[in-house]
Amino acid sequence: MVPIDVQAPGSGAAGRLSLAAASVGFGQSAVLALVPVMAERTGLDAPAIGAVAFAGAVAFLVCAPAWGRWGTGWRLRRLFAALAALMALGHGLFALALAGPALPAAAAVALLVASRIAYGAGAAGVMPHAQAALVAAVSEAARPAALGRLGAGLSAGRILGSLVTTVGIFGTAAPLIALAASPLLLLAAPDLVGRPKAKPAEARRDGVLRAAAPLMGIGFALTLGLGQIQIVLGLFLQQRFGLDAAGAAGLAGATFALVAVTMILTQLLLVPRLGPNLRRNLGLGLAGFAVGTGLIACAPGAWLAVLGAVLAGAGIALATPHYTAALVARVPVQAQAAAAGWLASVHVLGQGIGALCGGAAFRIAPALPFWTCAALGLALIAAAARLRPDDPRHPAA
Numbered sequence: 001m002v003p004i005d006v007q008a009p010g011s012g013a014a015g016r017l018s019l020a021a022a023s024v025g026f027g028q029s030a031v032l033a034l035v036p037v038m039a040e041r042t043g044l045d046a047p048a049i050g051a052v053a054f055a056g057a058v059a060f061l062v063c064a065p066a067w068g069r070w071g072t073g074w075r076l077r078r079l080f081a082a083l084a085a086l087m088a089l090g091h092g093l094f095a096l097a098l099a100g101p102a103l104p105a106a107a108a109v110a111l112l113v114a115s116r117i118a119y120g121a122g123a124a125g126v127m128p129h130a131q132a133a134l135v136a137a138v139s140e141a142a143r144p145a146a147l148g149r150l151g152a153g154l155s156a157g158r159i160l161g162s163l164v165t166t167v168g169i170f171g172t173a174a175p176l177i178a179l180a181a182s183p184l185l186l187l188a189a190p191d192l193v194g195r196p197k198a199k200p201a202e203a204r205r206d207g208v209l210r211a212a213a214p215l216m217g218i219g220f221a222l223t224l225g226l227g228q229i230q231i232v233l234g235l236f237l238q239q240r241f242g243l244d245a246a247g248a249a250g251l252a253g254a255t256f257a258l259v260a261v262t263m264i265l266t267q268l269l270l271v272p273r274l275g276p277n278l279r280r281n282l283g284l285g286l287a288g289f290a291v292g293t294g295l296i297a298c299a300p301g302a303w304l305a306v307l308g309a310v311l312a313g314a315g316i317a318l319a320t321p322h323y324t325a326a327l328v329a330r331v332p333v334q335a336q337a338a339a340a341g342w343l344a345s346v347h348v349l350g351q352g353i354g355a356l357c358g359g360a361a362f363r364i365a366p367a368l369p370f371w372t373c374a375a376l377g378l379a380l381i382a383a384a385a386r387l388r389p390d391d392p393r394h395p396a397a
Contacts, residue, residue, distance in 0.1 A: 013133075013134070013137055013138075013190050014134060014138075014146045014149045014150065015149070016188045016189055016190050017130045017133065017134060017150055017153070017189055017190070018149055018150055018152065018153025018154075018156075019153060019185045019186075019188045019189075020080060020126055020130055020153075020185055020186045020188065020189050021126065021127060021130060021150050021151070021153035021154040021157065022153045022154065022156050022157030022160070022185060023084075023087070023126070023157060023182045023183050023184075023185035023186055024087075024123045024126050024127065024154060024157060025153070025154040025155060025156065025157025025158035025159075025160075025161060026157040026158070026160055026161040026164075026179075026182045026185075027087060027090075027091065027119060027123060027157075027161065027179065027182055027183075028123075028157075028158060028161065029157070029158040029159070029160075029161030029162045030161035030162070030164060030175065030178070030179045030182075031094065031119075031161075031179070032162075034098070034172070034175065034179075035049060037098060037172055038097075038098060038112070041097070041098045041099075041102075042097060042098070042103070042105070042108040042109075042112070043105060043108070044105065044108060044109065044112075048105075048109055051109070051113075052109065052112045052113055052116055053116065055113045055116045055117055055120075056116030056117065056119060056120040057120065057348060057352060058120075059116065059117045059118075059119075059120030059121045059124070060120040060121075060123065060124045060344075060345070060348055061124075061345045061348050061349060062124075062345075063120065063121045063124035063125065064124040064125070064127075064128055064341040064342070064344040064345045064348075065128075065338060065341040065342045065344075065345055066124075066341070067083075067124055067125030067128060067129070067337075067341055068125075068128045068129070068132075068337040068338035068339070068340060068341025068342065069337075069338050069341075075191055076129065076133055076189050076190065076191060077187065077189050077190070077191040079125070079129060080126070080129075080186040080187065080189045081186070081187060082122075083122045083123070083125045083126055083183075083186060084122065084183035084184065084186040084187060085122070085183075086118050086119070086121050086122025087118070087119050087122035087123055087182075087183035087186075088180060088183045088184075089115075089118045089119075089122075090114075090115045090116065090117070090118035090119025090120070090121075090122065091115070091119060091176075091179045091180040091182070091183070092115075092180055093111055093112075093114050093115035093118065094112065094115040094116075094119070094176075094179070095176040095179065095180055096111065097111040097112050097115065098172060098176065099172060099173070099176055122183070124341070124344065124345075125341075126186065127150070127154070127340065127344050128337050128338075128340035128341035128343075128344055129337050129340070130150055130189070131147060131150065131324060131328060131336075131337075131340040132328060132336040132337035132339075132340050133190075134146040134147060134150060135147075135325065135328045135329065135336055136333065136336065140276070140329065141276045143321075143325035143328075143329070144271055144272075144274070144276075144281070144321045144322045144325045145271050145272035145321070146321075147320075147321035147324050147325050148266075148267035148268065148271035148272065148317070148320075148321040149267065149268060150321075151263070151267050151317065151320055151321060152263070152264040152267040152268050155260050155263050155264045155267075155317075156264055157182075158260060159257065159260050159261070159264075161179075161182075162257070164178050164179075212327045212330055212331055212339050212342065212343070214383070214387070215323045215324075215326055215327035215330070215343075216327065216342065216343055216346050217383070218282075218319075218323050218380055218383060218384065219320075219323060219324075219327075219343055219346050219347060219350070220346045220347075220349065220350040221350070221376055221379075221380055222286075222289065222316060222319060222320070222350070222376075222380065223346070223347045223348075223349075223350030223351045223354065224350040224351075224353055224354040224357070224376070225289065225293065225354060225372070225373035225376050225377065226316060226350070226351060226354060227350060227351035227352065227353065227354020227355045227357075227358060228354045228355070228357055228358030228361065228369040228370075228372065228373055229293065229296075229309065229312065229358070229369070229370070229373060230256075230351070230354075230355065230358075231354070231355040231358045231359055232358045232359065232361075232362045232366075232369050233252050233255065233256075233296075233309065234248050234249055234251075234252035235248070235362060235366070236296070236305075236362070236366050236367070236369075236370070237251050237252055237255075237302060237305060239366045240299070240302075240305070240366060240367075241301075241302045241305075243302075251302065251306075254306075255305075255306050255309050255310075256309075258306065258309075258310055259309050259310055259312075259313035260313070262310050262313050262314050262317070263313045263314065263316065263317035264317075266313075266314045266317040266318055267317050267318075267321060270314075270318065271317075271318060271321055271322075278322055278323075278326050278384075278387060279384055279385060279387050281318065281319075281322045282319050282322045282323055282326075282384045282387070283381050283384050283385065284315075284318060285315045285316065285317070285318030285319025285320075285322065286315060286319055286377050286380045286381045286384060287315065287377070287381060288311050288312065288314050288315025288316075288318060289312050289315035289316055289319070289373070289377040289380075290315075290373075290374045290375075290376075290377025290378050290380075290381065291308075291311060291312075291315075291374075291377075292307075292308045292309065292310070292311030292312030292313070292314075292315060293308065293312050293370045293371075293373035293374045293377065294308070294370070294371070294374035295307065295308030295311065296308035296309060296312070296367075296370045297367040297370035297371045297374065298367070308370075312373070315377070324340070324343065326387075327339060327340075327343060328340055357369075357372075
């Protein structure tokens with residue numbers, strides 16, 4: 001692969017891959033925003049809709065590392081075309097379930113489950129190969145900035161996916177068409193040459209998972225905290241500040257939107273300006289997460305809770321590209337997409353378990369999930385401080 005400087009005018013590699021990431025974020029948030037429409041059109045209750053979402057999450061969990069192995073050796077645009085076809089199939093089945101003729105409950109569930117499996121299987125391959133392509137295409141010092149730009153594309157897609165559903169007050173046709181067309185963004189990816197496929201014996205000898213385990217552990221723990229925040233923030237705001245359900249939902253939605261914008265700005269403006277120092281930059285991000293979640297837990301006013309959520313989001317946005325770049329750099333070139341795929345699965349698993357833990361902790365005490373996140377952030381700072389820049393398995397950038 002020819003090295004590409006993502007900072008150089010006209011290269012466009014990171015920007016084009018960010019469009020691919022945006023298509024994944026768009027599909028995730030648009031489907032979530034259309035859940036009320038799904039319930040109304042199909043008559044499914046909350047447990048059934050939860051089962052549908054779980055099927056998609058399982059498909060993503062299984063397929064992310066699988067695509068990391070199978071897709072190696074393909075030209076990137078060819079691979080992304082296959083992933084786009086799977087995502088488009090999933091969105092098409094979803095649109096058919098919502099806009100087609102009324103179906104019996106069992107048929108609606110089957111159609112929706114098939115749609116989530118197809119979408120999850122396709123979306124699972126996008127970020128691992130986009131991350132591996134950027135790591136291989138840019139210099140070591142530029143990797144966190146490039147991966148930050150990729151993460152900003154994912155966040156921007158999530159915001160756009162939520163916004164496009166607002167036109168649903170005029171009907172669901174426009175949001176469903178936009179949803180079905182969104183995978184076409186994958187075709188904007190640069191047509192980079194794939195890396196040679198690793199031999200099984202070589203992959204075992206290099207100990208890919210063992211080499212990446214410490215940074216995967218940080219990624220899992222951080223997304224475990226994020227999953228807790230996402231599931232209980234609205235309930236916490238309602239309980240702590242005496243809001244009604246509608247008011248709490250509105251404040252939580254505005255907070256999540258503000259957090260998403262902050263994360264995008266952090267990854268686009270701050271990450272590229274930081275020097276190549278893994279321990280320092282990762283520590284700063286984890287500190288922001290710990291302080292932010294602690295501020296939510298003890299906030300005497302709603303605006304301080306919102307500020308804490310924004311600070312925590314900025315910390316996550318700062319930490320993620322740095323540990324991702326370090327993780328991928330620790331494995332052989334042929335295994336980088338597979339390592340990124342395992343990391344994507346770890347992120348999904350962390351958020352899912354975090355949601356379960358957050359709900360249980362909230363039942364014990366409303367502020368407990370946030371105190372848990374603050375303690376987790378402090379523990380991660382101590383773990384990150386043990387990463388040695390002089391160790392070839394712990395690169396400085």
